[in-house]
Amino acid sequence: MQIATTRDVLRNAVAGLRQAGDGRIALVPTMGALHEGHLTLVRRARELADHVVASIFVNPKQFGPNEDLDAYPRQLAEDARLLEGEGVALLWAPTVAEMYPSGFATNVSVAGVSDRLCGAARPGHFDGVATVVLKLFNQVQPDIALFGEKDYQQLAVIRSMARDCDLALPEARNIIGVPTVREADGLAMSSRNRYLSPEQRAAAAALPQAMRRTIAAIEGGGDVAGALAALEAEVIAAGFSSVDYADLADAASLAPLTALGTGPARVLVAARIGGTRLIDNMAVGA
Incomplete structure (x- = not known):
């Protein structure tokens, strides 16, 4: 090389x-x-x-x-x-x-x-x-x-x-x-994961888990705002200090969605744990 x-x-x-x-x-x-x-x-x-x-x-x-x-x-x-x-x-x-x-x-x-x-x-x-x-x-x-x-x-x-x-x-x-490559517990691989302490790393797995539950709720016809609010509450309870955003957006334009339409969409999240900011996203309705 x-x-x-x-x-x-x-x-x-x-x-x-x-x-x-x-x-x-x-x-x-x-x-x-x-x-x-x-x-x-x-x-x-x-x-x-x-x-x-x-x-x-x-x-x-x-x-x-x-x-x-x-x-x-x-x-x-x-x-x-x-x-x-x-x-x-x-x-x-x-x-x-x-x-x-x-x-x-x-x-x-x-x-x-x-x-x-x-x-x-x-x-x-x-x-x-x-x-x-x-x-x-x-x-x-x-x-x-x-x-x-x-x-x-x-x-x-x-x-x-x-x-x-x-x-x-x-x-x-x-x-x-x-497609995103994930650890065995679902956490998206990132160079910033190395900043996490062992306790933070264990807690960080709550993020993809909460996202999957949120997607299941939205795909099942649940209220989008309520599902996203539940996601935020779940990751805060797991040990994250704050959530920058938790959003449902059109997969192409990233325009915000209040309901799942006929086209592809994504749930996108950014949250902080300790001094580390983690981001993730997953397809909805794919």
């Missing part, structure tokens, strides 16, 4: 991949601290493309002033070993100065789909996501890109950005969501 840390090396490496076979390239963007969820993305990418490029970049533009940028786990050597073991051809691991050189002044903002949920709780977060992902797409120019559905709103923002900017590599239809 080749590791590129500058744009010139990256361009040459990608050009070399294009010349090998028919050169179909998949990109798996990450912030490192890899777990089985990330590796599942890589495996799916290998099924869909000739070559897999992974990126590791802890993006400062998507962290707020009181968030965990400095504490976010960084383990490049271990992550590189894992990616090489999964057959990744090229790792793009730029520095902050390489990604955002002196004088960088551009911000990408995707209105509508980014306004609610995590967008409301973390102002500016999705601007940072859209900006860095557009740069990654332009740098690598992949045929397809893969993202985990755990960050469902992020996936919706990136697809919207790709459509609005008429991206060709990748086209919006080639931005692929991969």
Whole structure:
């Protein structure tokens, strides 16, 4: 596996991949601290493309002033070993100065789909996501890109950005969501799970359990507002300190729903336990 840390090396490496076979390239963007969820993305990418490029970049533009940028786990050597073991051809691991050189002044903002949920709780977060992902797409120019559905709103923002900017590599239809990978007790895999104490980790399993009960209630014709309120009460009783949101939304637009309609929907939740903010989502009526 080749590791590129500058744009010139990256361009040459990608050009070399294009010349090998028919050169179909998949990109798996990450912030490192890899777990089985990330590796599942890589495996799916290998099924869909000739070559897999992974990126590791802890993006400062998507962290707020009181968030965990400095504490976010960084383990490049271990992550590189894992990616090489999964057959990744090229790792793009730029520095902050390489990604955002002196004088960088551009911000990408995707209105509508980014306004609610995590967008409301973390102002500016999705601007940072859209900006860095557009740069990654332009740098690598992949045929397809893969993202985990755990960050469902992020996936919706990136697809919207790709459509609005008429991206060709990748086209919006080639931005692929991969189902959330979960621990044995149902907790969505996340790099932030490592922040949890053993007691918090045990309590965190209440989140997906409460979500499944809420979905069953909604699919059974129950009152949506009441089911979401019961979800919030259940996770607070289990040891979470607060719930940023618990919402039923249209699966494509993320517009809020007060009742289950004929199209696909998602229940999306963000909740805090100790100093850790966990997010999750699940399909409803699928």
